[in-house]
Amino acid sequence: MGLTPEDMSELIAFRHELHRFPEISNEEEHTAQRVVDFLANTNPGNVITNLGGYGVALVYDGDEPGPTILFRSELDALPIEEVSQIPHRSTVAGKSHMCGHDGHTAILAALARQFGRQKPARGKVVLMFQPAEETGNGAAGVVSDPRYDDIRPDFAFSLHNLPGTPLGHVRLKPGVVNCASRGMRITLEGKTAHSSMPETGISPMWAIATLMPALVGLGSGSFNDDEFSMITVTHASMGEPVFGIAPGHAELRITLRTRLDERMAALCADAEAMAQEAASRNGLTAAFDYHEIFVASINAPEAVEHLRTALDAEGISHDEAELPMRASEDFGTFGHGAKSAMLFLGAGTDHPQLHNPDYDFPDDLIEIGTRIFMRTARNLVG
Structure with missing residues (x-):
């Protein structure tokens, strides 16, 4: 019926x-x-x-x-x-x-x-x-x-x-028919300073500025290729919305995307390694967590x-x-x-x-x- x-x-x-x-x-x-x-x-x-x-x-x-x-x-x-x-x-x-x-x-x-x-x-x-x-x-x-x-x-x-x-x-x-994806949050920690003496702190500015295009550059392959990977920067924040404090903290949120689940682990490892290297180079510590995890x-x-x-x-x-x-x-x-x-x-x-x-x-x-x-x-x- x-x-x-x-x-x-x-x-x-x-x-x-x-x-x-x-x-x-x-x-x-x-x-x-x-x-x-x-x-x-x-x-x-x-x-x-x-x-x-x-x-x-x-x-x-x-x-x-x-x-x-x-x-x-x-x-x-x-x-x-x-x-x-x-x-x-x-x-x-x-x-x-x-x-x-x-x-x-x-x-x-x-x-x-x-x-x-x-x-x-x-x-x-x-x-x-x-x-x-x-x-x-x-x-x-x-x-x-x-x-x-x-x-x-x-x-x-x-x-x-x-x-x-x-x-x-x-x-x-x-x-x-649908890609695997996950959200990755990168947290960078340094030390705040007076904005008149930024050299006395440890700012995440250079690290976050260079990381955004570099992480996007990790994407590779044609979408029709099983090796396809893609990173999209979705959000970035640094310090407090004031004028007297040089920042000591930053967060970067990115979405990682692959055609196959097997490719995702390698992409996550590459992104973490890149962020860790940028943090070390600038005297920062880096931490990572993942959200909204979708399998292919x-x-x-x-x-x-x-x-x-x-x-x-x-x-x-x-x-x-x-x-x-x-x-x-x-x-x-x-x-x-x-x-x-x-x-x-x-x-x-x-x-x-x-x-x-x-x-x-x-x-x-x-x-x-x-x-x-x-x-x-x-x-x-x-």
Whole structure:
């Protein structure tokens, strides 16, 4: 049984409600509860809450043995002030769903409605409403939760909407689709001094000034090369915002990016060595820490074929263009224990880009995304 007009009206209203009340990564308590409340009447065999944070997993069991398949959406919004005047615009200052996670969640809610009416014939279907995708710790928290062992999938699927691509057209390919990345914070410590006598202190000025271009220069290789690496300087600070004190402290934040996880360790080592050498040369100490760690997202060929079969059956156009992407996605973590694949669903060629302050998820994609995933599920578990 497919979605009725009443279903679609209620799913769109649900998506709009999520949009009005956004919660950023690791704060999705009320968003998770809205999901649980909205889908309570779909009668899942099991509901797991607070999974890896505020994650929610709804499990629909078949009567016969079979594979476990997982579909993932994200719960978190972004710390961006929405500028649009849509009726369902964010009611929370400085926070908004500018990546479409509200729409992805509505797609999984549509699956829940259909599995509530007709459960899988075999195996089990897990609908994973994941927290904290934007900070990279959500998927890692889910798979490290001991309760994940009870729902560990054979196949994992996800999608992300993609502005700049025709509405409803799909980008999909096997292999790398999203880069590995992580944030690195470099802290340099010296000694403050009176600004009239800077020679009596130890300033990080020269070190931080030379490090920024030098670290960027560590990037190498073409993006189409597995040896590709890239460093982006995202923030720098030094001393206090005053005129009487020569600085004794500085921080530099950079993002390291590689196509493959194996290349990341070497890039981190090179960046640390360069920063340590600059610190020593200038009489400073250096310290390092890492944040927002994303592994590479790699689509398994067998999982991709299941999605392609569903796309062809539903008459949805697809190709491999524009993949892989430099951007990161923490869905790659699920691929370390399952055959996983993510597809990218076109949001329109002229649609505002992800993370733009005037972005809004196209409601027309709820029905399209649901058809793709539902066909994939029925092919695998009936």
